[in-house]
Amino acid sequence: xxGTVGDIQLCVEGLHKTYRPGLFEADVEALKGLSFEVxxxxxFGFLGxxxxxxxxxxxxxxxxxxxxxxxxxxxxxxxxxxxxxxxGQFVDMVERxxxxxxxxxxxxxxxxxxxxxxxxxxxxxxYTEFSYPVPYGYDDFHRCGRNENNSxxxxxxxxxxxxxxxxxxxxxxxxxxxxxxxxxxYLNDLLSLGVxxxxx
Numbered sequence: 001x002x003g004t005v006g007d008i009q010l011c012v013e014g015l016h017k018t019y020r021p022g023l024f025e026a027d028v029e030a031l032k033g034l035s036f037e038v039x040x041x042x043x044f045g046f047l048g049x050x051x052x053x054x055x056x057x058x059x060x061x062x063x064x065x066x067x068x069x070x071x072x073x074x075x076x077x078x079x080x081x082x083x084x085x086x087x088g089q090f091v092d093m094v095e096r097x098x099x100x101x102x103x104x105x106x107x108x109x110x111x112x113x114x115x116x117x118x119x120x121x122x123x124x125x126x127y128t129e130f131s132y133p134v135p136y137g138y139d140d141f142h143r144c145g146r147n148e149n150n151s152x153x154x155x156x157x158x159x160x161x162x163x164x165x166x167x168x169x170x171x172x173x174x175x176x177x178x179x180x181x182x183x184x185x186y187l188n189d190l191l192s193l194g195v196x197x198x199x200x
Contacts (some may be wrong), residue, residue, distance in 0.1 A: 007039045008037050008038070008040075009013055009038050009039060009040055009054055010033060010037065010038040010145050011036075011037050011038075012035060012036050012037075013035045014033050014035055015031055015033070015034040015035070016029070016031055016032055016033065016034075016035075017029075017030045017031040018030065023049060026094060027072065028198075036078075041092035045112060045152050047100060047102045048096065048100035048101040048102050049100070051165070052102055053101070053103065053175065054100065054103035054104070054105055054196060055095075055097070055103075055104060055105070056104075056105045056106070056107055056199055057104055057105070057106055057107065058072045058082075058084055058107055059072055059073060059075065059082065059106065059107050059108060059109050060080050060082050060085075060090050060106060060190075061075050061077065061078050061079065061080060061081075061082060061109070062075065062076045062077040062078075062079045062080075062081050062082060062121040062123040062125055063074075063075055063076055063082055063083070063121060063122060063184070064076060064114040064115065064119060064121060065119065065120060065121065065122055071083075072084075073107075073109050073115070074109075074112075074114035074115060075109050075113050075114060075132075076113065076114050076119070076120075076121030076122075076123075076125050076127050076132060076133070077121060077123070077125045077132060077133045077134055078134055078185075078186040078189075079123055079125065079133075080183070080189075080190075081122065081123035081155070082122055083122055089108075090193070091193050091194075093124065094193055094194040094195060095119055096195060097121065098194055103197075104194070104195050104196060105195070105196055105197045105198060105199060106190055106195050106197075106199070107199045108186075108190070108198040108199065108200055110174070110183045110186070110187075110200060111167060111171065111172055111174060112165070112169040112170055112171050113127070113132050113134075113136065113141075113168060113169065113170040113172065114127060114132070114170065115168040115170070116129050116149070116165070116168050116169070116170050117129060117168070117169075120125070121133075129170075129197075130170060132133075133171070134182050134184070136172065136179070139173075139176075140172060140178070140179050141170050141171060141172060142163045142164065142165070142171040142172075142173050142175055142178060143172055144163040144164035146160060146164055147160075147164065148166045149165065149168060150164050150171075151164055151165050151166070151167060151168070152164045152165065179186055183197060
């Protein structure tokens with residue numbers, strides 16, 4: 001493959017993928033020896049021409065700190081500043097993808113915030129128990145009064161699933177009009193930047 005090391009952003013050589021569709025079925029070879037390079041500035045031109053009409057991105061809002069994948073799913077604020085980049089970088093990505101016919105769908109986390117407790121988000125916003133810089137306060141969250149730490153224990157109990165916390169995540173009371181307005185403002189902000197839709 002050609003190109004200098006500094007130019008190459010992604011290099012795949014001899015990729016193979018084999019899977020078994022069923023327990024007693026023969027292996028299927030899905031990929032055999034796929035090789036390609038993507039150079040600096042080419043990724044946006046790579047997606048559209050190769051049949052990608054859209055991509056889904058991780059939640060772009062400020063989230064809890066930590067290297068684990070799931071911290072991106074623990075919102076601290078609706079500020080567009082995450083491990084994935086700044087607001088400006090997000091806008092640039094959306095515009096560059098749109099220019100080559102690729103829509104962006106955002107994985108939007110709107111039913112809970114970060115773990116109950118205290119901490120600092122990746123953009124420096126501080127939060128405490130049931131107080132987040134959206135702003136959300138104590139009355140904006142469910143506290144079901146069941147189980148240890150108000151956590152869901154019985155996933156077959158509809159009321160418990162809708163009103164208790166998933167693990168230690170602060171469960172937002174989305175029935176409150178003030179909460180709905182804040183969530184709506186966040187989603188409308190993303191739409192104004194050119195986002196095509198959401199995964200909720």
